[in-house]
Amino acid sequence: MKRHGETWRIFLQDGQQLVEGVTPFQSAGRLTRINGLVMEAAGLRLPLGSGCKVMVPGGGYVEAEVVGFNGDRLFMMPTDDVF
Secondary structure (H helix, E strand, O other): OOOHHHHHHHHHHHHHHHHHOOOOOOOOOEEEEEEOOEEEEEOOOOOOOOEEEEEOOOOOEEEEEEEEEEOOEEEEEEOOOOO
């Protein structure tokens, strides 16, 4: 009989092998408006709570989370410091 810890170790190893070969999902849209900390984007279809990287001039990005939507528009708020 296997010990509980050994069962978890095997389970986690198997899971790691499954995700190592997976290509991250990428999608692109464009910002249409920024109002305070709320960013509005078009061209994206993501569920609430999804994480996004919003590219900024100079090659950097701001991490954001989807907080709402209206029709074909998606609303995001930054999860990083914005300056």
